[in-house]
Amino acid sequence: MILKKMKVKNFRLLKNFELDFKDELSLIIGKNNCGKTSALIILDKMLNSSKVMWEDINLECQKDLYKKIIGFDITKLDEVQLLETISMQLFIEYNDNDSYENIQKFMMDLNPDNNIIVLEFISVIAAKKIIELKNIISEKNIEDFKSFSKFMSKNFANFFEMKKYSRGFDIESNQITQDRSEEIDNKDIQKVIKVAGIRADRAVSNDDHNHVLSGLTGKYFSSYKATKDESESVFTRLEEKLEEADKELYKIYNGEKSDSGKVIDGIFSNVIDVIKTYGGAENGIDIAIESSISEKNLLSDNTNLSYRQGGDCSLPETYNGLGYLNLIGILFEIETKIQELFEQPADINLLYIEEPEAHTHPQLQYIFIRNIKSHIKTHRKKLLEDKNKQLQILITSHSSHIVSECNFDDIIYLKKNGNTVIAKNFNSLKEEYSGDEQKGFKFVKQYLTMNRSELFFTDKAICIEGDTERILMPMMMHKIDNKEKPKADLIPLLSQNISIIEVGAHSHIFIPLFEFLGIKVLIITDIDAATKNNNGRYVKSHPQEAKYTSNASIKDFFKDTCLDESNNEFEELLKKIPEDKIKNNIRIAYQIPETDGEYQASSFEDAFIALNKDFILKNKEELCEYGALKDFSNYEIENGDYYNFALNNVKKKSAFASSLLYFDDENGEEDEKWAVPHYIEEGLLWIR
Structure with missing residues (x-):
């Protein structure tokens, strides 16, 4: 049983959003503020019954709701039962090897070919609440959206509620039907799917007073104990040692008599004697201070994680770098969360890790992504073999180092498009390289792995041919910024998020990738003046004698303008005005005469x-x-x-x-x- 897809409407930036999950590991990447965290939070909020807030509703939807509420016609109460805001639909696929015990109540038809169930979560306001809210708007003289939004921020929970349903699904059309179940209970949903995660705002610090990692040992112990038989020897030994400690502490607290009969005072002996005096022995007031060390408290409050140095000494956890603290913290939390899921697993168990790269240098990031997949695979296999349950992993990142080291088949790329977000599976790019161009896809994939995974996170890119441009490009950008200061609404070139990539004369191979990423691209290439020999092959020539260009990128860029059919394509290239050199979000630049000169260059x-x-x-x-x-x-x-x-x-x-x-x-x-x-x-x- 696998979570295949999630559809979200009106949650923050996710106005109309779809995300296809991978069976094992989904690596969700994208620039800052492109919705990666929102995709995790809505899963967490809906499946763990956390509160949805007014601010979670997409801004356009908020404004639309305001208009509908103030314009609500009470006479049409029977026609409008409720207004919907945020919604999430989860598409779960099952097969004959799965148990139907937990999903049978969510099945909406008996079609044997239909192996999809759909769980739906919707935040709604009922008609009677709309009327109530409309009256309040009138009473409080709420006259604009800003005032309405401020009121809703404090009172959202009084008017909106979360509904949960199972929906019908038509396997032939691959669409949800109008069929909707009665409301379903969260306890039943938790048997089918659970989500747990490790957020990016982990409290990792190397402040001397911060001992976060030490505190994680208590959490780990609790989850470890829950998955083990308490009769195991490790627990028996721990219990015996704690009983011994309790007896010794009792004597230290309350005092004792030595073998010779001498009274040895304890820490609390004096105050106990005072209490006896005040209460009077005849009233039977006799107290003692008991030691009650519990395993969890012992670990949470009385253990310190330390670093071993040279085998015979140790240093406190805070004496290591933030990167290592972060990595150790993540691994502790992964093990704890997985053990908690193992304790009472759902059919599908979803574990997410948000931005594991925090504070870590590239080498640590490589180590993490190399090992996490095989590490999780071990847990996945155990859960499947022992309990026939699934474990799926989501990792969000904006680290080019993690991306370059991962399997590109796992990548889901999030791209902000205006006021909404779209998700693209990297493998869908393969379809853009059809036929013989499949070699191009393999080349681009390998190039990204070896050189430039940063392209996934850049706003713009400049494609250059070789070493000369690579060495000089930052200085040329600096000179342009200094020569012509940008207007107030423009950011200097060197302050923008621009990647410079070396592609030789093969930038045309990257164009489907640039279009997939939706970034603005400048291709700087040489016009490569040429003539043709008797065999029709290009021969490098002086630009004054040239009739052709041998540059493949230029030819590909202008292929729709029938450049090859020209009697003098070199001359045709020189006649092109700047607007002719722009195609969608991509511009090409090649040698042209200077504004005050006639010389035409070739390189x-x-x-x-x-x-x-x-x-x-x-x-x-x-x-x-x-x-x-x-x-x-x-x-x-x-x-x-x-x-x-x-x-x-x-x-x-x-x-x-x-x-x-x-x-x-x-x-x-x-x-x-x-x-x-x-x-x-x-x-x-x-x-x-």
């Missing part, structure tokens, strides 16, 4: 040299000594043939790029600092 190097020849000449000696350029005569650069100058004199592209950072003087004269080529500047202004 970054000759575009840069054409624009910055004074800078090159000013720093000629240093650039040659640095290994960026070969020794050259001034005429070679002054004659205007920048293509051949770059081809013959750039010694090593990476050295050329790093030298530009080294010799640039942002505060110097014009010939002591360099400028950003026009095609890159145009693209960066667009993405800013």
